[in-house]
Amino acid sequence: NAGVTQTPKFQVLKTGQSMTLQCAQDMNHEYMSWYRQDPGMGLRLIHYSVGAGITDQGEVPNGYNVSRSTTEDFPLRLLSAAPSQTSVYFCASSFSVARRNTGELFFGEGSRLTVL
């Protein structure tokens, strides 16, 4: 059972560089989301998607783009990295509200990003 798979696990960028964090899930979940975790701040929602072709902003969307072309994949793009985006990023997924949504999110192992 792969569950939610994130790549890369670690990445160092220079200010202004762009990159994409990949997220894939094999549980046929409709809902996918990206969180960032910073010390003392808990988990903050960046973007989410309720299905292929549908995305929406969360609490801290600035500086990030997402797309959802398939049910399985939900990449997070940083167009011009800034030091403030140094964080640990988690992708999480769940079933839709219409189908067994208990509120439980399944998280990936995280991607640790450092922006110099």
Added chain:
Amino acid sequence: GQQLNQSPQSMFIQEGEDVSMNCTSSSIFNTWLWYKQDPGEGPVLLIALYKAGELTSNGRLTAQFGITRKDSFLNISASIPSDVGIYFCAGRINSGYALNFGKGTSLLVTP
């Protein structure tokens, strides 16, 4: 999102002690969830609560959904070293997707 106040921020205890942490909000939630995050891993669900007053156990863990629907607590009995990690509460206001997370309680257990 709605702010969840989770306390304590950190705990440093000896093996065998009981642990209690709680989460409060100014808003009413219809779902409370407790997650644990092991070092270097993503959070994993421990307990889910869906009714006011509900008390649910999972092994040495017990959680309750407050009667006012604005709070929840998690107890861990007879702690062991593998209980080390960050514990997050999360609440959901309606039947949608959005989960609001607390800032976490960092638990350290010494043998």
